[in-house]
Amino acid sequence: MPLLRLEHVTKRFGGLVAVDDVSLEVKHGEIIAIVGPNGAGKTTLFNVINGVFLSDGGKIYFEGKDITNLPSYKRAPLGIGRTFQIPRPFGSASVRENVAIGGMFGTQGHRMNVDACMEMADRYIDLIGLKGHSGKPAGGLTPTEKKLVEIARALAMKPKLLLMDEAMAGMNPRDIDQMVELIKQIRETEKIAIVSMVEHIMRAVAGLAERVMVMHQGAKLVDEPTKEALSDPRVIEVYLGRPPEGNVADR
Amino acid sequence: MVFDQLMGNLIQGLILGGIYGMMTMGLSLIFGVLKVVNVGHGQFIMVGAFTTLWMFNSLHASPILAIPLAFLIGMLLGFICYYSFVKKLLKGPELASLLATFSVGVILEETVKLIFGSEFRGYNWALGKIKIPFTVLPYTKLIAFFGSILIAVLLYLWFNRTRAGTALRSVVEDSEGARVCGVNVDWQYALSFSIGLGLTVASGVLLTMFIPVGINPQMGGQYTLKAFVIAVLGGLASPYGAFFGGLVFGLIENGSYTLFALLPHVEPFALTRFFSFVILLVILLIRPTGLIRTK
Amino acid sequence: MKNTLTKYLPLAPVLAGYLFLFLVGENLEGKWQLIAMLAFYCALGQAFNLFMGMTGYVDFGYVAFLGVGTYGMAIVISRLSDKGLGLWLLVIGLLLAIVMATLLSLAVGAVALRLRGAYFAIATIGVNEGFRYLIEGARLWGGSEGIIFTAQLNEAFGREFANVLATYWADVALFVIAAFSAFLTLFYMRSKIGYALTALREDEDAAKVMGINVTKFKIIAFITSASLAGMIGAVAWALKLTYVFPPDVFEIHYTVEAIIIVLLGGAGTLLGPIVGGLIYGLSKYYLAVTLPGFQLLIFAPIIIIIIVLFPEGTVGVLKKRVQGTFLAKIIV
Numbered sequence: 001m002p003l004l005r006l007e008h009v010t011k012r013f014g015g016l017v018a019v020d021d022v023s024l025e026v027k028h029g030e031i032i033a034i035v036g037p038n039g040a041g042k043t044t045l046f047n048v049i050n051g052v053f054l055s056d057g058g059k060i061y062f063e064g065k066d067i068t069n070l071p072s073y074k075r076a077p078l079g080i081g082r083t084f085q086i087p088r089p090f091g092s093a094s095v096r097e098n099v100a101i102g103g104m105f106g107t108q109g110h111r112m113n114v115d116a117c118m119e120m121a122d123r124y125i126d127l128i129g130l131k132g133h134s135g136k137p138a139g140g141l142t143p144t145e146k147k148l149v150e151i152a153r154a155l156a157m158k159p160k161l162l163l164m165d166e167a168m169a170g171m172n173p174r175d176i177d178q179m180v181e182l183i184k185q186i187r188e189t190e191k192i193a194i195v196s197m198v199e200h201i202m203r204a205v206a207g208l209a210e211r212v213m214v215m216h217q218g219a220k221l222v223d224e225p226t227k228e229a230l231s232d233p234r235v236i237e238v239y240l241g242r243p244p245e246g247n248v249a250d251r
Numbered sequence: 252m253v254f255d256q257l258m259g260n261l262i263q264g265l266i267l268g269g270i271y272g273m274m275t276m277g278l279s280l281i282f283g284v285l286k287v288v289n290v291g292h293g294q295f296i297m298v299g300a301f302t303t304l305w306m307f308n309s310l311h312a313s314p315i316l317a318i319p320l321a322f323l324i325g326m327l328l329g330f331i332c333y334y335s336f337v338k339k340l341l342k343g344p345e346l347a348s349l350l351a352t353f354s355v356g357v358i359l360e361e362t363v364k365l366i367f368g369s370e371f372r373g374y375n376w377a378l379g380k381i382k383i384p385f386t387v388l389p390y391t392k393l394i395a396f397f398g399s400i401l402i403a404v405l406l407y408l409w410f411n412r413t414r415a416g417t418a419l420r421s422v423v424e425d426s427e428g429a430r431v432c433g434v435n436v437d438w439q440y441a442l443s444f445s446i447g448l449g450l451t452v453a454s455g456v457l458l459t460m461f462i463p464v465g466i467n468p469q470m471g472g473q474y475t476l477k478a479f480v481i482a483v484l485g486g487l488a489s490p491y492g493a494f495f496g497g498l499v500f501g502l503i504e505n506g507s508y509t510l511f512a513l514l515p516h517v518e519p520f521a522l523t524r525f526f527s528f529v530i531l532l533v534i535l536l537i538r539p540t541g542l543i544r545t546k
Numbered sequence: 547m548k549n550t551l552t553k554y555l556p557l558a559p560v561l562a563g564y565l566f567l568f569l570v571g572e573n574l575e576g577k578w579q580l581i582a583m584l585a586f587y588c589a590l591g592q593a594f595n596l597f598m599g600m601t602g603y604v605d606f607g608y609v610a611f612l613g614v615g616t617y618g619m620a621i622v623i624s625r626l627s628d629k630g631l632g633l634w635l636l637v638i639g640l641l642l643a644i645v646m647a648t649l650l651s652l653a654v655g656a657v658a659l660r661l662r663g664a665y666f667a668i669a670t671i672g673v674n675e676g677f678r679y680l681i682e683g684a685r686l687w688g689g690s691e692g693i694i695f696t697a698q699l700n701e702a703f704g705r706e707f708a709n710v711l712a713t714y715w716a717d718v719a720l721f722v723i724a725a726f727s728a729f730l731t732l733f734y735m736r737s738k739i740g741y742a743l744t745a746l747r748e749d750e751d752a753a754k755v756m757g758i759n760v761t762k763f764k765i766i767a768f769i770t771s772a773s774l775a776g777m778i779g780a781v782a783w784a785l786k787l788t789y790v791f792p793p794d795v796f797e798i799h800y801t802v803e804a805i806i807i808v809l810l811g812g813a814g815t816l817l818g819p820i821v822g823g824l825i826y827g828l829s830k831y832y833l834a835v836t837l838p839g840f841q842l843l844i845f846a847p848i849i850i851i852i853i854v855l856f857p858e859g860t861v862g863v864l865k866k867r868v869q870g871t872f873l874a875k876i877i878v
Contacts, residue, residue, distance in 0.1 A: 050755055051754075051755075052754075052755065054750060071754070072754045072755050073753075073754045073755075073757050073758055073759045073760065074750075074757075074759075075757075076757030077757050080770060082755050084752070088749050088751075088752040088754075090744060090745050090749060090752070091750040092744070092748060093741075093744050093745075093748070093750055097741065097744070100741070101741050101742075101744075101745050101756060101758075104738050104741060104742075105738075105742070105756055105757035105758050106756070106757055109738075109757065114736065114737060115549070116740070135870070140776075153756070157756065157757065162723055250686055282664075282691070286664075288664040288667060288668065290606065290667060294790075299701065312797065320588030328558055336850055336853075336854050340853065340854065341624075342664075343857075344602060345663035345858065346602050346603070346604055346663065347853045347854075349604055349663070349664065349667050350604060350805065350809070350849060350853055351849075351850050351853050351854075353604075353802075354846040354847070354849045354850050354853075355850070357802055357842055357843075357846040358843065358847060361842050361843035361846065362843065363839075364839075365839075365840075365843065375776075379557075384663065386791045428728045440732075472675065472798060473675070475671060476671060476675060477670040479672070480672075481666045482668075483668065484664075487665075511683075516685060517683055517684055518682055518689065518690065519683075519684075520712055521679040521680075521683035521690070522679065522684065523682045523683075524675065524676070524679040524683070525676050525679040525683050525684075527672075528672040528676030528679070529676070530667070531669065531672060532657045532658075532669065535657055535661060535665060535669050536657050
């Protein structure tokens with residue numbers, strides 16, 4: 001049984017079709033990259049999976065359960081975690097509290113009291129390398145640090161599926177490599193599936209994802225293992241644009 | 252006979268509603284453009300009422316002259332408030348602007364109380380009455396009604412036929428896009444806020460033409476509530492929706508008062524005020540964005 | 547055990563403060579009235595802070611809960627005074643006050659708490675007026691004439707003790723309520739409820755994505771805050787004045803004062819309401835001598851200044867200063 005299954009999911013905003021009849025599957029422990037230009041509908045897709053928006057058509061199944069109309073706060077304890085493109089930590093709370101909140105209402109929340117969540121938070125803060133910042137208000141961190149806090153917070157939820165929205169946007173190549181390593185490590189230790197949304201970052205896709213999905217104008221264009229995707233002309237077109245008429249560069 | 256009474260009631264309700272509608276347009280305009288709810292709305296109306304009072308009693312000036320003066324006072328207050336703090340609060344949490352506008356209302360109420368005292372006052376602009384089918388109307392109410400319509404029409408024309416109005420509409424649609432097109436978004440915000448307040452204060456004048464008694468510093472609160480009901484009825488962000496919402500509300504308020512007056516063991520005036528509040532809750536429950544869809 | 551001690555340590559300065567106030571009132575000649583007023587404002591602030599401070603939502607109709615609480619106590623005393631219940635009369639009155647406030651908060655909350663920010667404010671701004679006009683319009687519980695129950699209170703307790711109740715024990719009860727509210731506040735802050743409220747105050751959508759049922763927690767805070775207000779009304783208005791009159795107990799200016807106190811002191815902090823209550827209460831008291839009736843006119847612009855420049859309030863600013871030091875553990 002796949003972890004996540006979308007069947008013909010559609011989301012419209014007025015006349016604009018943001019997600020157009022998308023069907024996909026994510027298996028337990030997989031790492032998938034979703035790529036596509038701005039406005040391709042990637043964030044909306046995440047929002048629909050998360051329950052921030054309810055879909056206008058189609059069905060969503062998580063571990064076989066139909067979650068299509070479930071409100072977002074009920075999807076989290078099932079095991080869906082999320083980080084946002086522009087990080088949204090709880091600014092006035094400390095880093096430690098932020099991460100602990102993830103634990104309090106996540107999949108294990110019902111068995112953990114506040115103290116246990118704080119302890120778990122410390123472990124995750126260590127993992128992401130922000131140990132010294134544990135007591136600081138999250139609002140005062142740098143954007144990269146905020147991203148890491150969000151990841152730790154999402155991990156504290158002990159999700160089975162982690163949706164990472166543009167986790168590497170705006171980073172320099174060295175940070176990207178570190179992030180790639182972190183994500184791989186997360187997958188190993190936490191045994192979760194990760195769907196990562198990346199706009200143009202080839203290094204991230206190549207080094208990380210087992211499968212690549214390309215979205216364009218709300219629809220799924222391509223869905224294949226990374227090796228094939230890297231040489232698929234449709235994928236290349238998304239990244240590099242259509243070559244000048246009648247002239248394909250020699251490879 | 253009953254039909255006559257009903258029709259008379261209907262007309263009175265519509266006339267009242269026109270005033271109510273105009274009274275709410277400023278609120279909707281400000282929310283539509285700046286996404287700010289002016290919780291001190293009623294107090295601005297009160298300022299308009301007192302302006303009329305003062306002009307009539309002290310300067311012996313016709314209330315009609317009070318309208319443009321009130322509008323200017325509103326605009327002045329608007330610019331002062333916008334540039335001193337509203338602008339800074341636009342990016343912050345909603346709570347901040349709510350509390351700030353609320354505080355402005357408090358300041359206005361306390362200041363007026365200080366200058367004029369808390370007693371109830373009124374003025375007497377005796378112009379006589381006119382007999383129209385089904386009912387009798389004082390000329391003042393008629394003037395107030397047509398004044399309201401006129402102002403609503405002028406606003407419409409300004410929005411849709413002038414460059415300035417178009418610039419404003421563009422900001423509502425897409426502030427970033429408007430900025431890119433060279434529209435000074437900040438100035439548009441300031442302008443909308445001020446025009447909104449100008450409309451509100453001016454509506455206070457028209458209100459007193461309709462109800463020339465009971466003018467006191469605390470009168471604002473009840474109109475804030477009524478305006479909210481009307482705005483929610485008509486769609487919080489739409490000034491035109493507000494106008495039509497006002498008409499509907501005027502009918503409901505007038506009708507319910509007549510109805511309650513027929514029941515034993517109740518106070519119809521108080522019960523009508525309670526009823527207005529219930530309407531608000533019901534609408535918010537069903538469709539918070541308004542029952543009337545207008546743009 | 548040690549952990550619990552550290553967790554509840556911040557309660558120490560609160561309780562110490564209230565104890566100090568109480569002792570001042572007891573021992574200084576003629577100051578009890580002032581102390582009683584300060585206790586009222588601290589209690590009001592503490593109760594209001596539990597909702598506005600912790601959720602970030604403003605309930606503009608808050609005074610309605612004090613009002614119905616007043617009615618709860620008034621109804622019980624006026625009707626059951628001849629049943630020989632002794633002090634249980636007051637207990638029942640208090641319970642009815644709490645029940646009525648809770649019911650009203652459920653009714654209002656059912657509509658208002660599903661709404662976001664501005665719409666919530668709109669929904670609540672008419673609650674106090676609306677309820678007042680219900681009472682007057684439907685002629686409930688004495689209608690616009692209210693209830694006067696001085697005689698019944700005298701009947702139940704004898705004139706002398708009734709007087710002591712109204713002039714002393716009612717105020718002591720306020721201290722107890724204020725302390726209890728502080729305890730509840732800290733209890734919430736240290737539990738998942740508090741963290742959920744912090745999350746939803748900061749970013750409601752992100753909170754939902756983290757699995758927080760924001761409506762549930764808003765309701766918890768709302769009801770708690772409302773019940774406390776009911777208790778305050780029952781004690782500070784009903785018991786103390788021995789009458790209830792609709793226009794008085796649904797007056798919006800008490801909500802204004804509550805807002806001032808919470809913002810001044812620091813919304814969402816534990817110590818904030820006490821600091822705010824003291825500053826506001828003392829200012830009002832001493833202004834009454836020099837510039838009577840001016841206090842709202844002076845404080846309303848101060849609110850605007852606070853919102854723009856110091857939104858975290860006095861204690862909020864203090865917290866930032868002591869961050870990382872030992873004091874951070876007790877200034878919360």
